[in-house]
Amino acid sequence: MSRFIATSAIRGAHSVIADAEATLKDALQKMGPETPVAFTSTSYFLPVIFGFTGQKITKLGDMPAALQHARSLLPPVPRDNLWLPYLGETLDAGVATLFAEEIIEGIRFAKGQQPEQYNGHKLNGPIDDVQMRSWGIQMVDGRMPGFAAIVGAAKSNEVAVEIVRQLQSRGQLVFLCSQSNGRSIIDQLRESGVDLGYDTFTVTFGTDTYSAVYALGYATRAALSFGNVAAGDIRKILLYNKFRCFAFVLALGQVDDIKYATAAGAINYGFPVIADTVIPNILPSGVTRYAHVVSLPFDDLPGKDDLEKAQRLVQRCVEIRGIKIKIAQVPIPVAYGPAFEGEVVRRENLRIEYGGKGSMCFELLTTKSLDEVEDGKITVVGPEIDAVPDGAKVPLAIVIEVAGRKMQTDFEPVLERQIHHFVNGAEGIQHIGQRDIAWLRFSKSAVNKGFKLKHLGDILHANYHNHFGAIVDKVQITLYSDPEKVKQLMGKARAIYSERNIRTAGLTDEAVDTFYSCSLCQSFAPTHICVINPERVGLCGAYNWLDCRASYEINPTGPNKPVAKGKVIDAAKGEWEGVNKFVYENTQMKTDRFTLYSIMDQPMTTCGCCECVMVLLPECNGFMLVSRDDYGMTPCGMTFTTLMGTVGGGLQTPGMMGVGKYYLLSKKFISSEGGIRRVVWLSKNLKESMEEELKAVCEREGVPDLLDKIGDGSVATTVEDLLPLLEKKGHPALTMAPLI
Amino acid sequence: MPVEIPVEKWAGKVNEVKLGGNGRKSIVIGGETTLPFLKIDGAMPHRPAIAVEVDDVMPADWSPHLIAAWGDALEDPAVWAKKAAEYGADIIALTLDSAHPERGNTGAAEAKKTVEKVLAAVDLPVIIIGPDVAEKDNEVLIAASSVGRGQRLALGNCVDKNYRSVAAACIADGHVAIAKTPIDINLAKQLNILICDIGLAPDAILMDPTTGGLGYGIEYTYSVMERLRLAALIGDKMTSMPMICNVGEESWRQKEARATSGVPATWGDHQERALAWEGITAVSLLNSGADIVVLQHPRTIALIKDAISKLMA
Numbered sequence A: 001m002s003r004f005i006a007t008s009a010i011r012g013a014h015s016v017i018a019d020a021e022a023t024l025k026d027a028l029q030k031m032g033p034e035t036p037v038a039f040t041s042t043s044y045f046l047p048v049i050f051g052f053t054g055q056k057i058t059k060l061g062d063m064p065a066a067l068q069h070a071r072s073l074l075p076p077v078p079r080d081n082l083w084l085p086y087l088g089e090t091l092d093a094g095v096a097t098l099f100a101e102e103i104i105e106g107i108r109f110a111k112g113q114q115p116e117q118y119n120g121h122k123l124n125g126p127i128d129d130v131q132m133r134s135w136g137i138q139m140v141d142g143r144m145p146g147f148a149a150i151v152g153a154a155k156s157n158e159v160a161v162e163i164v165r166q167l168q169s170r171g172q173l174v175f176l177c178s179q180s181n182g183r184s185i186i187d188q189l190r191e192s193g194v195d196l197g198y199d200t201f202t203v204t205f206g207t208d209t210y211s212a213v214y215a216l217g218y219a220t221r222a223a224l225s226f227g228n229v230a231a232g233d234i235r236k237i238l239l240y241n242k243f244r245c246f247a248f249v250l251a252l253g254q255v256d257d258i259k260y261a262t263a264a265g266a267i268n269y270g271f272p273v274i275a276d277t278v279i280p281n282i283l284p285s286g287v288t289r290y291a292h293v294v295s296l297p298f299d300d301l302p303g304k305d306d307l308e309k310a311q312r313l314v315q316r317c318v319e320i321r322g323i324k325i326k327i328a329q330v331p332i333p334v335a336y337g338p339a340f341e342g343e344v345v346r347r348e349n350l351r352i353e354y355g356g357k358g359s360m361c362f363e364l365l366t367t368k369s370l371d372e373v374e375d376g377k378i379t380v381v382g383p384e385i386d387a388v389p390d391g392a393k394v395p396l397a398i399v400i401e402v403a404g405r406k407m408q409t410d411f412e413p414v415l416e417r418q419i420h421h422f423v424n425g426a427e428g429i430q431h432i433g434q435r436d437i438a439w440l441r442f443s444k445s446a447v448n449k450g451f452k453l454k455h456l457g458d459i460l461h462a463n464y465h466n467h468f469g470a471i472v473d474k475v476q477i478t479l480y481s482d483p484e485k486v487k488q489l490m491g492k493a494r495a496i497y498s499e500r501n502i503r504t505a506g507l508t509d510e511a512v513d514t515f516y517s518c519s520l521c522q523s524f525a526p527t528h529i530c531v532i533n534p535e536r537v538g539l540c541g542a543y544n545w546l547d548c549r550a551s552y553e554i555n556p557t558g559p560n561k562p563v564a565k566g567k568v569i570d571a572a573k574g575e576w577e578g579v580n581k582f583v584y585e586n587t588q589m590k591t592d593r594f595t596l597y598s599i600m601d602q603p604m605t606t607c608g609c610c611e612c613v614m615v616l617l618p619e620c621n622g623f624m625l626v627s628r629d630d631y632g633m634t635p636c637g638m639t640f641t642t643l644m645g646t647v648g649g650g651l652q653t654p655g656m657m658g659v660g661k662y663y664l665l666s667k668k669f670i671s672s673e674g675g676i677r678r679v680v681w682l683s684k685n686l687k688e689s690m691e692e693e694l695k696a697v698c699e700r701e702g703v704p705d706l707l708d709k710i711g712d713g714s715v716a717t718t719v720e721d722l723l724p725l726l727e728k729k730g731h732p733a734l735t736m737a738p739l740i
Numbered sequence B: 001m002p003v004e005i006p007v008e009k010w011a012g013k014v015n016e017v018k019l020g021g022n023g024r025k026s027i028v029i030g031g032e033t034t035l036p037f038l039k040i041d042g043a044m045p046h047r048p049a050i051a052v053e054v055d056d057v058m059p060a061d062w063s064p065h066l067i068a069a070w071g072d073a074l075e076d077p078a079v080w081a082k083k084a085a086e087y088g089a090d091i092i093a094l095t096l097d098s099a100h101p102e103r104g105n106t107g108a109a110e111a112k113k114t115v116e117k118v119l120a121a122v123d124l125p126v127i128i129i130g131p132d133v134a135e136k137d138n139e140v141l142i143a144a145s146s147v148g149r150g151q152r153l154a155l156g157n158c159v160d161k162n163y164r165s166v167a168a169a170c171i172a173d174g175h176v177a178i179a180k181t182p183i184d185i186n187l188a189k190q191l192n193i194l195i196c197d198i199g200l201a202p203d204a205i206l207m208d209p210t211t212g213g214l215g216y217g218i219e220y221t222y223s224v225m226e227r228l229r230l231a232a233l234i235g236d237k238m239t240s241m242p243m244i245c246n247v248g249e250e251s252w253r254q255k256e257a258r259a260t261s262g263v264p265a266t267w268g269d270h271q272e273r274a275l276a277w278e279g280i281t282a283v284s285l286l287n288s289g290a291d292i293v294v295l296q297h298p299r300t301i302a303l304i305k306d307a308i309s310k311l312m313a
């Protein structure tokens, strides 16, 4: 806590309370305690006081009690030799200030002096309930993030207009009040001919700082109407605003004691204060979600002129409050939507291709810190499409840099993999592959409509915000079409890919204390649940542990939930208390135990969409593994499809289970039964497509020639045929401990 | 020989949801601690309710039997609602169909007027259903919400595309949201979670799991509803909302209820067949856990009333 701010705010609070006391005394004498007091069309009385205390002020005579309460909150002005942090006291002083200001405004209402008449115009004053409710709905449904309470006056009229325009374009409500050096932003906007009123989301409160209390009255009422909160339950009111009302205070021009005091009141609501002058910063989070007070001296802001600085100022305010951006429409010259995802760009219609055989193309998404990324910046390095002849093949690097308070490097590959899906949504653009085997084809029709390389950036920017807004705050994209550059960066990208591979390989079950669940398949197999650990993918093969973790961060109410491992019950079989508990509660109490490394004892349930099914072949003392795309007969006497009818649907069947094919490569692959040594039969297509990886695993497990000893559909489709082969080749399963 | 009947003890309870009040008749639904009508295992404190559909425009494609049964009342939602009350409706389900972009594209102002009129005409609890186009739903439901402030209407449909606005209006004006999802237990649960997350109280939510008519997917609806109810009884708070089923519309639009010619003689009298279609659909869904059935034909109202009484006895 800044000592300077604390002192100023507390001093300011003393002066506002003294003013309120004198004003109230005078009003009581002249008008009497029965004089009614009411803000414009509201059923929330003086809303800040009502919210904090539940007290319903309807007449002057109700006010002394509230003011006394304010006085009691007031800490003494810190002495010069006091160096302790003052956060709590300053916040209390802020609350006291709001009470006093609301009382003064209430008295002004009683005297008929509110809403204020100013320069021949009537200002709006407090917002009525009907409008509050209508905006409140927009705030809850996300169309309107919150409000900006602007206090003071901007550097110039142009700057004032630009700030307000920038805020309006983000759907932010703009409240206007107070002045600085005798000028108010209200004057500035009026002189520039800006329409002020409910219709343009701009509300004039008053020309002194006291009227800023109307902003907090609005926030209080929003919480009372939409937060299921009762008056007097102030903790909930403040928390509601902290987490749901994306408001902030923007102090333009010099900040005096009363502004500090009022700002301290606003901070109670979780609203940060940003000033365009030099004041001390209070950066750590706490009462606000991020910084409390941030100084952004206007002339020091980046930008070539004042207008750019104004844009930058608003952009920073939005970041500081943590307002998320949604982009309703992807700004590109071709149609965009899931309908175009499957589209193929054929040779006749091909205008240009990036990557593919004989060329280079890669995509890389990395994390940077918040101030290293300029949101929405899209740069093309190298020739744009118009500079390239028809049908040309050009190298390309798509480099995406994201920043976000909740972003983690582990999410990079998850986000990177989305490029395929995002880019394919554009009509006439085809994307294939990922990482350094990416390949893009642009059609003539798309390019004729004006599609350029830079539009890839627009697509990615919009989609990352819309789909990953929970973890990504800023996105910038650089598209390199300069062959030298691409070559140069390729090495760096490959180093990062291999780092990621190593990291994924090194991610073990022991290294984490949380697994993730997936309940996506419950829509057709209601008692099925997948528990996904770092060393085992979901049985459909589509979700690994990192995917689930990212998905949970992005959408906490979605299908992936964290599962705390809890106490270990059996390390060898992979059984944990936490997992069992979770499984029980999430399988309609049908399954109460799950082992993660065993197929014989309480294996995982199986739904309908597994990549492979594993089945015990008792005669062979091992297991066969058949993949979904193997249509042939298998040694257990059933095809894949028939097997699915037996094991699917959320059942737990010892000796049978569905698995993702990459589970075969895991160190935890049925480790409790002996791992890959137990595999006696494997679908031929799997054997072939995963040959390299499988060989490496056999090597690792100390049975380098195992793959040759495993049967497949081309040599045996019955146990009678399989067994002699295994014996002939000396398959290790035959001599292992009996499974039954 | 005495037979011991096995008794299932459930941990969960369906939420009790109140509609109406504040000068209007009120009704409470839900509250079950057992499967439908299975009183051995637990209690079913409230009768399932009958809502009767009233449209703000003369329905263009209704069966002649429905048109004959309601007569001129179809031309004025207020008269229609009154008549429905006389026939024994517990709730009026007013559909603002004219707001559909292809059926009139009326807006907030018209919706306000219609809702005011119907609220003035009857003192029963009222459900307001939008035209089933998310943006238009928002427009007319928010208008209806402010007109009916404090009267605890039920507003639908609240779907994944517009749930925030409808839920916000319900919070602001004290109404109940009808959360509608396409026959999927996960989606139903997720929508409930999202709505609660916004701040609407769980006892201000009804679920519409989407209903298929008899012969048109009713078995699928049945099992989704049954599973939702089982989950609620096991103790899942996010599936514990009472359920509402749009029986009338789904039944009357099927071939069996519509076809007057070109069908086998064994199908019998057209009107009786159509009524049976609506009646059987309703009874089936009541047995799978429906707490409100929305009906269309006056005779079905009487029939289902009687059926509910017998099932509750």
Ligand code: SF4
Pocket (backbone or CB within 6 Å): A518, A519, A520, A521, A522, A529, A530, A538, A539, A540, A541, A542, A543, A607, A609, A610
């Ligand atoms: S099989 Fe795949 S989609 Fe289905 S629950 Fe498991 S991980 Fe999720």
